[in-house]
Amino acid sequence: MANSIFTKDGTAQGVAKQRLIETIAGPKKRIINDPYADKFVVGSGVIKLMGHRLNVWLTSKLAPGFHEHLISRTRFIDDLIEKSAKEGIEQYVILGAGYDSRANRLNLTPSLKIFEVDQPEVSDIKLSKLPKDLPNLENITYVNIDFSYQSLSEQLLTAGFDQTKSTIITLEGVSQYITKEAVISTIQELSLITKDARSIFFMSYVDELLNKDPSACFGKGYPNPSKKANLIQTLSAKVGEPWISFYRDEEIESILEENGYSMKENVTLEDLNSLYFSPVGRALPENKIFKLEHFIVAESRL
Ligand SMILES: C[S@@+](CC[C@H](N)C(=O)[O-])C[C@H]1O[C@@H](n2cnc3c(N)ncnc32)[C@H](O)[C@@H]1O
Known part of the structure; x- marks a missing residue:
């Protein structure tokens, strides 16, 4: 990862900012609630003053x-x-957890053991900003890693990961920032340490078409797809985390297959738009659909 003034947490802050913007929509309009997001966002007071609609409008510009x-x-x-x-x-492994607070904000059973895995610089900032009396804190273990050169299985096993327990793993908003070799070895290591119990794997990935046929990554009629594809990548690179890895659907499916996983779902905002946003009166029209990143769920074949 390139050096920048954002000291490794630029994109983690960026995602937390969108969760803050969604949270301030209020209980009837929002589709998620992250009461901790404001702790990580520079200028959170101004964002709150501006309100949900103005922030979403500005982002949509x-x-x-x-x-x-x-x-x-x-x-x-x-x-x-x-x-x-x-x-x-029985276990939940959050890879590249960043400023995600799912472990604290969801109403999860106290018996679920959670591992939050990220670069030490990011986890340290996170812990310094979160309240000390967080829900579920005793069930969370923070695990340090740099996926580029460290072994995930070694780090997890040292931290108390139990190979006999069923596990769900999420790799959310991370695969575009690390090499394909790092993603493949992460999946290989996961498949080995979870081979004796059921495991579910979630991963998001950016479609290879983004730079080959940008219009395929947005809804019909989306304004200036090529320009937007470049802009998004430029902004990420500017905060020190360039997108370096892109995938074809079949490529992901075969990486998973080779490691004992069967793909169960592969969706984008296009599939989730009416499911999540229609009930709160916020469904997007086709020409605003942003679908360059896929969300997949795979299950281990035991
Ligand atoms: C866009 S943020 C996503 C954070 C979180 N999953 C979310 O969706 O809110 C990307 C995360 O990947 C982590 N990351 C990026 N490169 C990494 C690497 N080489 N090793 C470990 N973590 C890395 C960053 O520290 C950051 O927390």
Whole structure:
């Protein structure tokens, strides 16, 4: 990761900002609630004063649908985690956890053991900003890693990961920032340490078409797809975290297959728009659909 004034947490802050913007929509209009997001966002007071609608409008001037895309990803994983926890999953590994506070903000069973994995610089800032009396804190273990050179299985096992327990793993908004080799070895290591118990794997990835056929990554009639594709990547690079890895659907499916996982779902905002946003009167029209990142769920074949 390149050096920048954002000291490794630029994109983690960016996602937390969208969660803050969604949270201030209020209980009847929002589709997720993150009461901790404001702790991580520079200028959170101003964002709150501006309110939800103005912030979403400003974000949509940069890229229509960007806010809804990120928030649908959050909600999709929230639902997946709550459902898996209800079904009795025993461990939850959050890879590249950043400033995600799912472990604290969802109503998860106290028996669920959670591992938050990220670069030490990011986890340290996170812990320094979170309240000391967080819900569920005793069930969370913070695990340091740099995916580029450290072994995930070694780090997890040292931190107390139990290979005999069923596990759900999420890799949310991370795969575009690390090499394909790092993603593949992460999945290989996960498949090895979870081979004796059920495991579910969530991953988001950016479509290879983003730079080959940008219009395929947005809804029909989306304004200036090529310009927006460049802008989004330029902004991420500017905060020190350039997008370096892109995938084809079949490529992801075959990486998963080779490691004992079967793909169960592969969706984008296009699939989730009416499911999540229609009930709160916020469904986006086709020409604002931002669908360059896919959300997939795979299950281990035991
Ligand atoms: C866009 S943020 C996503 C954070 C969180 N998953 C979310 O959605 O709110 C990307 C995260 O990946 C982590 N990350 C990026 N490169 C990494 C690496 N080489 N090793 C470990 N973590 C990394 C960053 O520290 C950051 O927390």
